[in-house]
Amino acid sequence: MKTVTVALGARSYPIHIEAGLLTRAAEYLVPLARGRTMAIVTDENVRPHLATLQAALTAAGVASEAIVLPPGEKTKSWPILEQLCDRLLELGVERQDHVVALGGGVIGDLVGFACAILKRGCRFVQIPTTLLAQVDSSVGGKTAINTRAGKNLIGAFHQPAMVLIDPDVLDTLGVREVRAGYGEVVKYGLIDDFAFFEWCEGHAGALFAGEAEARVHAIAHAVAAKARIVAADEHETAGIRALLNLGHTFGHALEAEAGFSDRLLHGEGVAAGCALAFRYSARLGLCSGQEAMRVAAHMRASGLPDGLAAAGIAASGETLVAHMRHDKKMNAGTLPFLLARGIGQTFLDKTVDLADVAAFLDEEPR
Known part of the structure; x- marks a missing residue:
């Protein structure tokens, strides 16, 4: 226990x-x-x-x-x-x-x-x-x-x-549902725990295979990480709990475009969203392209989408940004984004230009 x-x-x-x-x-x-x-x-x-x-x-x-x-x-x-x-x-x-x-x-x-x-x-x-x-x-x-x-x-x-x-x-559960849930597991490593991301790279296969020790470790580690963040910022007013939304701004837009249906499960949207967040961060010069590629490669290796094409989304950048404008975190027309300076170095950026996000998404492969 x-x-x-x-x-x-x-x-x-x-x-x-x-x-x-x-x-x-x-x-x-x-x-x-x-x-x-x-x-x-x-x-x-x-x-x-x-x-x-x-x-x-x-x-x-x-x-x-x-x-x-x-x-x-x-x-x-x-x-x-x-x-x-x-x-x-x-x-x-x-x-x-x-x-x-x-x-x-x-x-x-x-x-x-x-x-x-x-x-x-x-x-x-x-x-x-x-x-x-x-x-x-x-x-x-x-x-x-x-x-x-x-x-x-x-x-x-x-x-x-x-x-x-x-x-x-x-x-x-079916294999797809387990893999989708893993999208939320690996997120905790990407937020602020590089060592856990490395653990995920080495043990995702064991988790998918149902290895008891890998399951318990992944679940307990993720739950403990979330518990610490929730205790520090229960109502998401201090900017700490917002870190848990890594991948969700992009991911929810993809889910909305998919009609919140089985076309794209939530964890799949989060996985694609995390990869997009790292690629957008690299585009802004915040993190290296190699780290963004490493994140995307792990998503693919885990059977998860790493972008629009893999998620089956062909919508324009402006259409996807229109979905983002309904985000609960919108404040005076500004949408905070979770970006990264590296794996395990996520931060909240309140200065992101949504027009630039749309342009970035238009450059993504369909």
């Missing part, structure tokens, strides 16, 4: 990481159930894990009620949010109850937001079932739904009470 704490004073919470943890989740959930029925929200793809969790709760004497939603990014929407809130109210969820979010980032984001607004705030537990959710979205309290204008534009900061991570659940 590895345990990482997100240190937020009275709202601090643990992240427990251990192979096989799902079968023992009741040990951690029973004290939170308070003798009441626990609501578990999941999607159709996670039914096998739902059965495991409900069996564990039943054996521990805890009743549970499952709410099973459709899978996919379109579930993070106003209509599904309304349906979910209505169902939770029908179940009589109270402020002190803990709703369980069992699934990937879509379920975690949706359930977290529902709990943030239900009765002005009730509690929830994250049990992420994808690599991407385990190393990123389940930690830090960012919750949201998507709208026609863009991704995650309606949401709230609402921290979970606990995160339970079982690397064994990744065995049920």
Whole structure:
């Protein structure tokens, strides 16, 4: 068992990481159930894990009620949010109850937001079932739904009470989903940890092959890195937490152009976005072309896109920049960008000219 704490004073919470943890989740959930029925929200793809969790709760004497939603990014929407809130109210969820979010980032984001607004705030537990959710979205309290204008534009900061991570659940994922989740893993090395990037270069294959030690190390390292950043800047007001958005400004634009669909998974967009951020940094003379090429080469070696062509995006630079203008970080017409002086040397630049970004993207191969 590895345990990482997100240190937020009275709202601090643990992240427990251990192979096989799902079968023992009741040990951690029973004290939170308070003798009441626990609501578990999941999607159709996670039914096998739902059965495991409900069996564990039943054996521990805890009743549970499952709410099973459709899978996919379109579930993070106003209509599904309304349906979910209505169902939770029908179940009589109270402020002190803990709703369980069992699934990937879509379920975690949706359930977290529902709990943030239900009765002005009730509690929830994250049990992420994808690599991407385990190393990123389940930690830090960012919750949201998507709208026609863009991704995650309606949401709230609402921290979970606990995160339970079982690397064994990744065995049920397809290769593409694991690789997409890895896009968020390697990001932590690119931000401020060159040694971890080097570890990723040497161990990505083991992680993809399901090697237990590689999985646990990657997840624990990524979670600890995010926990430190969240504790230092929970609401992204000091410019520290913004570092976690490396690759996301470019990546979200690519995802938007792909219609937030399975054409381009989030982690794939982040991977391509990181490579683009390094190439743009090299174009500005901030980092060497060799480092930008090294980042792109690792993405390709990991089966991830390293730019527009590999991501299947043919849109113009201006079209992609138009998507960026809906970014939550826009401030007085200026969009901060995460750029790099080298691998592990990311910084926030608030002076980037979006017209220049469009020109850069127009130069990228299609």
